[in-house]
Amino acid sequence: MLCQLSINNFAIVRFLELDFSPGMTSITGETGAGKSIAIDALGLCLGNRADASSVRPGASKTEVSARFSLHDVPLAKRWLEDNDLELDDECILRRTIGSDGRSRAYINGNPVPLTQLKLLGQLLVGIHGQHAHHAMLKSEHQLTLLDSYANHRLLIDTVTASYQRCKQIEAELKQLEASQHERIARKQLVQYQVEELDEFDLKVGEFEEIEQEHKRLANGTELVDSCQASLYLLTDGEESNIESLLNKVVSLAENLQSYDPALTNVSTMLNEALIQVQESAGELQHYLSKLELDPAYFAYLEERLSKAMQLARKHHVSPDKLAEHHLALKAELTTLDDDETKLEEIQLQVEASKSAYLANAQKLSQSRARYAKELDKLVTQSIHELNMPKGKFTIEVNFNPEIMSVNGSDNIEFMVTTNPGQPLQPISRVASGGELSRIGLGIQVITAKKVATPTLIFDEVDVGISGPTAAVVGRMLRSLGESTQVLCVTHLPQVAGNGHQHMFVNKFNKAGSTETTMTPLDKEQRIQELARLLGGDTITSNTLANARELLQ
Template structure:
């Protein structure tokens, strides 16, 4: 629950430090005194939007901190543990806003994003504003109220999970299907190209080999002539050839070595030269013996080389890159075929997730219908207490299998009949402003009893209510305060007198500056304040007596 609120330089507040107790606390004050200012300041700690107007004129920054007891708030304690922000059984939320609009949030002294203040704040406090009953006219708000009352967190989570799975699969399927026509045209082209290249079946290094072979055969005459000339020079010419000349020189050097063995190295080199000449001659002779002039083979070779060049031009690649291009096309074609398999897989997934969603949505709808009947009865009893003795309230749950959303397939319609003989109809068509306010208050009180939030704030939710109805409202809120901390900003003496404790808001102007203060009231001070609410500025013995009666009740 909320234990303490400290406010510094916020709007027209210079400094406030308020201690809150369990039960029901009421806040009253003159019109325009700023009864809701503490609630607005608390909203900063809960992650509400901050701006420069939040800072008191002349101050550098505004600062608000709120201290909570977590003794009976397991969800908040678990959240703090999960985010490494635990601090015993207490929690302190703090927010600062500078005069230039910069804002910072803290949880237990640790800097945090404002979004985290909002997440934790939702587990600590629920705020019902004075216009909350107008939200009852919206189907989404009606759905939220029913789900809060029924505790549908797990069922909604299951529906939302299957919904998001379904939407993700549908999106993937749509993207894949959208390009199906383009893929079909591309597959046809690739199939033709790959088939053509498969038929040609060019090897990885074949084009270079074809070029070399073609060059060899195209120059076979020149090759044969030069081979013959080389063989003649090496050994075949009877008049002069390298082999015979080297043999002759070797004969001379061998004799020289017999005279001087230091010339042995020269003799060795000439021997090696003779061996090299003989081996070269053997290699050339072997090549010449195998050199064939086959016109038919040459024609085939030329044709394949020409086809390779033709295909390379057709595919806009260099001839030596044709093989790699062929492999790339094969990979792309295989990928397109696998996309077809993915398309079938996604279609199956969409069907599966749709079935899962429909099951979850139907289960949620069935639970909503059961809890709607229970809430019908409770709200009807509540609004009859609130000076609508013949009223009847019902919740219509309309399931539409065609509707797919993260919160299920239901649309709600809150219906009411305010007088006997009148048919049930939607709130917006039947209820007056005062009736809508009472219905809204009754629903808020009932649903709040089912919510785990330890502190509930009602900010002038009793607008449009007066007389005996106000006493019933006060009794309802006090009863709610027996199990939950309730803080209620009110202008009604019957509601104010129902609180276990009461605070008074006043506004003073000094030296051209306005300042708001808030103080707890003693029993005698409460009597005077209730008398003021009952009779206005003139307090009489009668209004004081009435105030004592209210407080005694």
């Protein structure tokens, strides 16, 4: 619950430090005194938007801090633990707004983004404003009220997750379908190219081999002539050849070596040269014996070489890269085939995800229908107590599988009849302003009892209510305060008198500036304030007696 609120230089507040107690706290004051100023300041600690206009004129910044007890608030404790924000039995939210409009937020002294302040604030405080009953006319707010009462958070999370899964798969399908025409055209082209290259069937490295073999056969005559001429010079020349000349030189060198050992190396090198010449001649003889100049094979090579170069030009690659290009096209064709299979799979996934979504949405809808009946009885009983004895309230929950949203597939309509003999109609068409206020207040009190928020604020929600109805409202809020801390800003003495404690808001001028204060009232002060609310500026013995009666 909220234990303490400190306000510095906020709007017309110079400084306030307020201690709050369990139960229902009534907050009253004269018109224009700023009864909601503490609520507005607390809103800053809960992450509400703020700008430089929040800063009291002449001050450099506004600073507001709120201290909460976390006793019996397990959700808030778990949130603090999950976010590593110094878990303890108490929690302090602080917010500063500079005169330049810059804002800073803190949780237990740790600077945090404003979004974290909002998330934690939702677990600590629930605020019901004076215009909440107007929001009740909107279908989406009616849905929120029903889900809050039924505590559908987990069911809605499941529906939201399945909805997002549906949209994700549908987006993938849409993307694949959008490119399907281009993909089909590309597949036809690639398939033709692959078939053409399959037929040619050039292997990796084959072009280089063909090119080399073609070059050899194209120069076959020159190869034969050159080999024969080389053999003639090496060994076959009748008058002289290199082998016979080397033999003579080797003999001379061997004789010289016998005279002078210093010539041994010369003799050795000449012998090695003779051996090299003889081996070279043998290699040439062997090469010539195996050399075949097959015109048919040469024609085959020339045709294949020409075809490879033609296909390379067609595919805009170099001939030596044609085989790799062929493999790349085959891989692309496989991918395109996989895309077709993937398209079929995603179409099946879309149907499956829609079925899963509708199953979850149906489960949520059934739970809503069950809790709607329960809420129908409670709200009808409440509006009977609020001086609408013949009124009847019901919630229509209509499941529509054509609707898909993060909140399910339901159409929700609050229906009401306020007079006997009249049929149930949408609340927006039937209820007057006063009736709407009473119905809205009844729903807020009932749903607040089911929501595990430790502090509830009702900011002038009793507008448009008076007399005996106001007394019923006061008793409702006091009853709620028995289990939950309730802060109620009100102008009605019948409501204020039901508070377990009472705070008075006063606005005054001091040294040419305006200030607002907020002070707790003791019993006698409460009687005076209730008498003022009952009788205005003139307080009589009758209004005082009436005020004492309200406090009893």
